[in-house]
Amino acid sequence: MSDVCIEVSNLNKYFGANHVVKDFSLTVRKGEIYGFLGPNGSGKTTSIRMMCGLITPDSGKGHCLGMDIFTQREQIKHHIGYMTQHFSMWGNLTIRENLLFITRIYNLVRGKARVDQTLEELGLTSRQHQLAKFLSGGWKQRLALAACTLHHPALLFLDEPTAGVDPKARREFWQILHQLSDRGISTLVSTHYMDEAERCHKVAYLSYGHLLANGSVGSIIHQQNLTTVKISGKRLTELENELLKMPGIEQTVIFGNSLFVTAKDEKVLNLILSHAVASDYEFCKVQTTLEDAFTWLMKNNAKNNKY
Numbered sequence: 001m002s003d004v005c006i007e008v009s010n011l012n013k014y015f016g017a018n019h020v021v022k023d024f025s026l027t028v029r030k031g032e033i034y035g036f037l038g039p040n041g042s043g044k045t046t047s048i049r050m051m052c053g054l055i056t057p058d059s060g061k062g063h064c065l066g067m068d069i070f071t072q073r074e075q076i077k078h079h080i081g082y083m084t085q086h087f088s089m090w091g092n093l094t095i096r097e098n099l100l101f102i103t104r105i106y107n108l109v110r111g112k113a114r115v116d117q118t119l120e121e122l123g124l125t126s127r128q129h130q131l132a133k134f135l136s137g138g139w140k141q142r143l144a145l146a147a148c149t150l151h152h153p154a155l156l157f158l159d160e161p162t163a164g165v166d167p168k169a170r171r172e173f174w175q176i177l178h179q180l181s182d183r184g185i186s187t188l189v190s191t192h193y194m195d196e197a198e199r200c201h202k203v204a205y206l207s208y209g210h211l212l213a214n215g216s217v218g219s220i221i222h223q224q225n226l227t228t229v230k231i232s233g234k235r236l237t238e239l240e241n242e243l244l245k246m247p248g249i250e251q252t253v254i255f256g257n258s259l260f261v262t263a264k265d266e267k268v269l270n271l272i273l274s275h276a277v278a279s280d281y282e283f284c285k286v287q288t289t290l291e292d293a294f295t296w297l298m299k300n301n302a303k304n305n306k307y
């Protein structure tokens with residue numbers, strides 16, 4: 001049996017004259033956690049909704065869990081879980097009551113057993129009697145994830161599930177995603193957090209509806225073929241402004257006491273630095289990060305397309 005969960009190619013979507021998703025193609029395999037990144041308005045939610053059959057693309061083709069995203073939209077719904085960007089639940093019900101209510105709405109068989117199992121799997125058993133409205137952000141997300149896994153979907157679409165959640169709760173949430181992955185459940189998850197992108201098996205990066213990069217984190221960084229140098233010292237913004245005027249310097253960013261300078265041509269970069277950086281600064285070559293790679297991709301795409 002094929003281990004492909006999602007296979008879509010050349011999907012396009014217009015809202016009026018606005019072409020929001022452009023020739024979008026993606027393959028997601030069983031058990032994979034696929035990160036979905038890109039600025040606000042780049043088309044992530046629209047792409048997710050097309051892949052799970054909630055809206056029809058204007059052109060292209062594709063399958064989700066072997067079902068056609070144009071003709072079998074109704075069937076797809078029964079086999080996927082979709083956690084929307086602004087999900088809601090019943091605040092005056094407890095965690096357990098929320099989940100039991102969902103099993104009744106969707107006529108899920110063996111409701112109680114399902115709820116018990118899901119509570120256990122998502123680490124919610126000890127809090128099952130707490131009212132949903134009193135839960136912190138992290139626990140609310142966990143309840144929302146429980147709600148969309150009750151029917152045992154093979155594939156999850158999570159749209160910015162951890163926005164505004166504290167680092168500890170995000171870490172725990174991601175631990176659960178990896179446990180689901182171990183059980184063969186595939187997840188497509190949109191996020192703005194780079195640490196979360198790095199926890200994915202693969203990531204896709206969208207900008208203005210274009211898929212600019214797609215693959216493992218390592219391969220995306222490698223493909224951009226960038227060199228990054230870390231410079232440490234004082235008055236970093238002054239130095240940064242000087243460097244940005246020089247052709248060959250692609251981008252800069254300051255973290256604490258260090259300025260990170262990224263360029264396409266390592267030789268040019270070294271030459272510039274040896275002339276422009278005074279001897280009281282220290283510098284060394286470092287690994288280009290995923291954020292550097294995405295920033296570079298977006299800047300170049302905008303330049304080439306004259307947005």
Ligand SMILES: Nc1ncnc2c1ncn2[C@@H]1O[C@H](COP(=O)(O)OP(=O)(O)O)[C@@H](O)[C@H]1O
Nearest residue numbers: 015018020038039040041042043044045046047
């Ligand atoms: N139902 C809709 N009607 C009209 N325009 C929409 C609709 N949904 C999204 N858009 C537009 O499509 C673009 C992409 O939006 P979206 O897919 O929500 O991006 P993202 O999830 O990456 O922030 C935006 O310009 C947005 O305003």
Ligand SMILES: [Mg+2]
Nearest residue numbers: 044045085159
């Ligand atoms: Mg969105």
